[in-house]
Amino acid sequence: SGQLMGSTETVEVKDLSTIPFPYVEEDMVDLEHKIIYYESSRGCPFSCQYCLSGNKNTVRFFPQERTLKELQWFIDHKVKQVKFVDRTFNCAPHHHRPLMEFMRDADTETNFHLEMEPELMTEWETNILCETPPGRIQIEVGVQSTHKKTLDAINRYNDWPYIQKAIRPIIEAGRTHVHMDLIVGLPYENKARFGLSFNDLFSLQPHALQIGFLKLLKGSGVRRMEEYQYISDPLAPYEVLTTHVLPYKDIRFLKHFEDVFERFYNSERFRTVFGYIGSKLIKEHTDTSIASEDTATNHIPPMKKYDPNKVETKKDAFSYFCEMTQAWLDAGHHKVNLKDIDQIEFLYNFFLSKGDKVAAELLQYDTLVSYRGKVRSEAVGLPKQTKELLQEGEAFWRNEEIASQYIPNYTFKEWRKIRQQYVEMPMSKDTAHVLGIENVPNTPFTVVIDVNKEVKPFIRPEIEAC
Template structure:
């Protein structure tokens, strides 16, 4: 059945679902039967997407634009307006909510709604269909919606979504902090949904089979009362085999929260913890507040007393931080043993206050998405290119959980360096990989194993059989049975990985399961 309103976005990949579109549909009121969500991925040809959309003969296309789909969305909107100029194209999303007037996609589209559009999009459609009235200006802005009046969208997750895609949820919007690289720094306050109603919706999702929940709240643990209430809700149902992802403030883990976290089974919780920099001067430059001593204490607690999977973030290219400073911060964080360290390259998000540093720190960014830093006063272009590769290879080797013994070997070797730096130890491995591969993308896992094997021999001086034995330990953890050619003449029988209890890890993603398997193997040996 053809629909008058199509709610559209291009996701980065199929497993991701658009939370924002579901909010728009949930709040369309009486117009909801006339609307439909249509999600695509950025890999799809924009011409094919345009064909699919225009077959529906929609009167309005609402398009969600984000940093990861900005270029593809521009191509799509250009096609739509050339092929079907009578179809109204209305944009929304973070990428068009700031500096919209000079944004090419906003100039091509008919209208752009800035900020939270839960009610604004409904009002736009209502005015058009009932009265034939369109806004006088292309850029539409309004006050923030009263959060407790927003209709929750969780019923709009389909059975297919629940089985195959990430289920995003939120109990609050906004952030009290003013970190200048983040758009949340523009928020005036934190606004909370009704917790009781939210938990009723979570119960319905659980009853429908949802087992993984990704909270997008910027500061989930800001309110210990709300945080513990939600965690207790899921803990009471943990026997279902759940996986919960939260973004946490790094220096806020009060006793009541600690006591609750300790009760969750290994791997059921994942905390994304934004550190960004360990340099206090750089932190002040970007208005980042961290009590570093509390951060250290909290990481030690999480590593030693809980089964929480920790994912910590650092950013390369912040104003005032050179490579030496970043490396020192990386080492400090690595000593605290998070399960993953996400090395990110600074992006200049539209509207983010970090733009105020452009002149003083000579910040130069790419003109196209994702608008990464190209150079600044403290880090030149060549170094940032190296760190782009470092970030990718670190993710492939350390964060993936597939090379635990090899990465542990690098960590151990770092203790014998004069500087005792794990960062600079991996930096040397990164140089080796950069010479071996023309690019850091599209490399097979088998090739990565072989590169680690070669590095052990050629750069670290390991005997051939010892290098094979170590790589075989990691290779076995992947669950693969057939040995690659370079390991086939190794006759020792592989040791089977120790599995965590199946009932408790059923909803845990494979990447986190590999970390758990390595942890179990280490404990049992």
């Protein structure tokens, strides 16, 4: 009849087993192969002042047997991704470890997304995430800041050297997708200091580095912290507009920074080129780390105190992406919707403007393999593949015995098939080395790129036509 039955008082459910499973068979008609949100626990053991989840510092768990049964139900229904909404998935070993073992050992293509607290990660969690089947698990690691004064103000503790020790092997193993988080607008973190936090996380080269903006949620501790002079959007979710150390113009710039970084780095379409750029920036910049006034221990190499007023050419990651963001704004790209090829052209020209030919060529490679050869433009040095271009190496493509040494089970059928899968392009020695190509000659050469990535790039041998 539409009337409430029983008490109207809002109370916490003490026994989570009494809550029914939220999905039924009929749901899977629309949700199969899509993301499913799921919880195996409620609450959080921490009390970060920007969040509401840890207000009571308690965590309740759904029964383990039930949880495993429900995860199997998702697997049986071929769910694309199960995204756990547990605020701290790894807060209780008796609960999360059997679940992670189940995920690792399951016979499935389903991906499981977990929010994990790096401070609670032990060698056990690191090891299982290093050995799990590729693509099975992805983790979201909320660091938020590496500035001790900031962390103290929001009642959060981060041991950055420990976090690096726990997370770096997982990223390097390459089996688990690692997504790390920062928050713009926390106390005592101005633009320059945020840049140091950014550089710290970037030094691990996570698969994605998410930049969020502080929300002054009703009931949160930061909303009551008048000393930080917060001004926020009056409409939900009450996003920060200015702080005691971060003026609006800086927040606005960081909004554009986040957009540019999300488009190019976090999209992972250009993983090769940004892996190269990231490694180079990390190697060149020996100053960027946690600020020396934070924790002088456990940081290698030692760093100089960052002076935002000192005019110098910086080679750290934050400065690099600030330059990219400014170039994006100067071109007016923030005002229009750009096609993929237009965004690639922007990147290509940006790399050339910095004299980075290797990055430009790696961008060409990433474009070919990310878009399966379907996105081409003369403006980025990728003309449309033609029969005439391929026929320059006709002797190679028609010689099945030689070509099969590079492409297993190769047979020559027709130019159209070759043109769809393989692209020939000139390349510099340095770029070839980055791509792991062997036996690079000192003379000009042509590299064959398989847009399906079934074979690694190789130098096409010069064969005289019969």
